[in-house]
Amino acid sequence: MFQGSANFVGRQHELSLLQEKLQQPGVVAISAVSGMGGVGKTELATQYAHQHQADYPGGICWLNARESNVAAEIIQFAQAYMNLEVPQQDFRGRQLSLTEQVHWCWQHWQPPEGLALVVLDDITDLGSCREFLPTAHRFRVLMTTRLRYLDTNIEEISLDVLSPEEALELLTKLVGERRVQKEEETAKQLCEWLGYLPLGLELVGRYLAKKPPHWSLAKMLQRLQQQRLQDEAINRHKQQLQKTLSTAQLGVLDAFELSWLELDPMTQRVGELLSLFAPDIFAWKWVESATSRLNWDATEVETAVEQLYERHLIQSVEDKSGDIDYCYKIHPLIREFLKLKQAASEQIDELKRAFAETFIAIAKKIPDSPTQEIIKSVKDAIPHLAEVAQNLSASVSDENLISVFAGLGRFYEGQGLYALAKPWLEQCVSVVQSRLGDEHPDVAASYNNLAGLYKSQGRYTDAEPLYIKALELRQRLLGEEHPDVAASYNNLAGLYSDQGRYTEAEPLYIKALELRQRLLGDEHPDVAASYNNLAGLYKSQGRYTDAEPLYIKALELRQRLLGEEHPDVAASYNNLAGLYSDQGRYTEAEPLYIKALELRQRLLGDEHPDVAASYNNLAGLYKSQGRYT
Known part of the structure; x- marks a missing residue:
């Protein structure tokens, strides 16, 4: 038996649980401590044996179940520690089988009275040693294993990492x-x-x-x-x-290497793929998505994941949000071990491409103004998308490169988390420019996205040159008649409007509206946005009669195209209410402000700048009415 670490900490609950399970009277109590390699299963068994030595006057037998034949170990233990001469034949001269010799040892155990503890350390195959287990009630059997669910008759204690x-x-x-x-x-x-x-x-x-x-x-x-x-x-x-x-x-490394050698080739491949995930929980559906891109057999993949799970190389995790039915995680050190294996894989480039494509598809679905529902549905994917951006961008195709960083930017910026969005959007400019060169539409898009973030932060002098660069690049590469050029006119106009530079903003807003109508038709969300933005400019100038029909058009178009439950509809309620409030039309403004606030709370959550704006605007209305309380 091992001496045990002098530095043992924690695990008091598990030690108590072991004692409770192993001290059941009148049975051969068998308990298993299960957990991944390196989690401290052997140490827990060692500490238990030392602390409860007095409870086992019949002695403690420690056997290494991995590195040798268990039956041979039992016989050797009996000969070495109990001075027993294990017979090879019965009284008739018949040769005793190994199983019979082992049972003879249990029957003649010394000392002959009192409970005895048998520890089988590191069981890898219960089937190979089941027949050698003692059957007399005086024995207590404690196993350690990296496998789960050894037997329904075995009490299992799953060991996790330390707090x-x-x-x-x-x-x-x-x-x-x-x-x-x-x-x-x-x-x-x-x-x-x-x-x-x-x-x-x-x-x-x-x-x-x-x-x-x-x-x-x-x-x-x-x-x-x-x-x-x-x-x-x-x-x-x-x-x-x-x-x-x-x-x-x-x-x-030793513990992980032993587990690795036991895995089937397909399981090893799946392990290499899983090492690409960030050290966070990941959904089974993402594994399915990546492996389908690799044209791997779905049944083989499921079997492989089961094998990894059985050996504690991956762990099942309850997703507290309830958004993911089946999710897993990999212990950080196991992930590092798998990464070493992955680096030597002949399929490494294919694995990285399939993994990246899985999360690029998710990134592309993140809108500029993500609702709470959308945020909830993608939040667990964000660490893995970040992993693609940080470490796997070389495996991303040219046409998808911008999507990785822009998706991360939209996820954070859409929640008002500008500081978290900033490094991704800044990195986007440098990575896309470095890969695609200066003269590329995605470089223009990266300028535009970063400028939009700076505008949201009120960093107008930083935003303007980027918006102008994006516009000029798009005009040069795409020509005047293109939706992206219209977007650039609109965004630059918005920047000027926020600064009170109305005479510079108006012609750009009008250009954007006309171009969008011509290219996209009247029934398009971007046209609604142009109506809304031009109306906002007129409102800022006090041109209320010009602004009102545009705000109403924008609201109706958004309701028709996007449905009532959309952040842009909430924005239209808010903006129209602001127009009425500025005109002293308070009874018309109040229900719209309230609608906007409730919709934003529902869609965006309380911790969002737009919700703060709604509180502020409704308060301003009440102040204007003298409703100070």
Whole structure:
């Protein structure tokens, strides 16, 4: 049996649960501690055996169920520790089978009285050792395994990673309190990077403990991030580290490698694909989408995922939002291990393309003004879309390149989260320009999108040159008669209008409206937007009689084309109400302001700038009426 770590933390609930299950009277109690490689199953079993040694006066037998024949181990244990001479034949001279020899050992167990605990560490195939399990009621059997659902008769305790607090406590025990206190935030980040996995923390902690004091936690974290699993801190093949490891602490890489070798070729391919996901939950439907693009057999893929799940290489996760029926996650260190395998895959380019295309399709569906429903439906995909943008853009086709960054931009900007949208839209300009050159319509679109963000932030001097660049580039590349040129006229006009530069804005708004009507026809949302924007300009100038019919046209067109439940309809209610309010037509304005507010709350949620604007506008109306309370 292993000695156990002096740095053991947490797991008190699991230890109590084990004791409760294994101490049931009158039965051969069999319990299994299951979990992925490196989560601390062996350590938990070790701690339990040490802490409850007194409960097993019949002795404790620890067997390694993976590396050798279990039957042979039992017989060797009986001979070595109980001085038993295991017979090879019965009294008739018949040769005893291995199973019979093992049962003879259980029957002649020493000492002959009291409960005995048998630990089978790292079961990989219950079928191969089931016949060798004891049947007498005095025995208690504790298994550790990376498999789930061994048997309905086996009480299973699923072991998860440590809590952040427990992980920090473990790291503190390993590297010293002073060191952690000095860099507490970095220590927390280090625990998080290691996924709160005990063996990962143990290995890195032991590595750090041997370093001089100037070797900071920040340096360790940076090194791990750069070198990943190939760093000597988590690679047991480095001679100096291997000497510090006990058998119970084989190492993260070792545990994962053992699981990997057991997988079918298709399961390995699926594992390589799954490593492309960001370290967040992912939906089964996205796996299906990517594998269908690879023309992989759906049944084989399902079998592969089941095999990965059984071995705890992926974990099932409950999606608390209820938007995803089946979702999974990969432990961060397992993901890193799979990435090493993926890098050596002959199919790597195909895998990356299929993965990227899956999330590009989602990005393209994100509108400029996403509703709460849309945000809810795509939010879990955003980390994976970001992974495509950050690490897989080389696998994205030229025509889809802008969609990756623009989708992320729309997701955040549409919620008023401008600071989160900004890096994606700025990166979009540089990446698209670098790949496609200066003279490309998508470069113009990236200028336009970034300018729109700056305008929303009130950064007008930053926005104007980008809008002008986008317009000139579109005119040069697409010609005057193109919807994108109309969009550029409209957007530049909007910028001028926001700055009070009405004489510059009006001809551009009119150009945009005429061009859209000519190219798109009267029944189009962009035409409704032009009516709305030109009306807003007239309202700002006090030209109320010019503004009202345009606002009404915009509202009716939007209701007809988009339906009542749309942010643009809410905007039209708000704008028409503002016009009436400015004219002192308060009784007409109030119900429209209220409609706009309720619609925005319903569609966009309370935490949105447009909802704030609605509160503000309704308050302004009441103030104008002297309704101060």
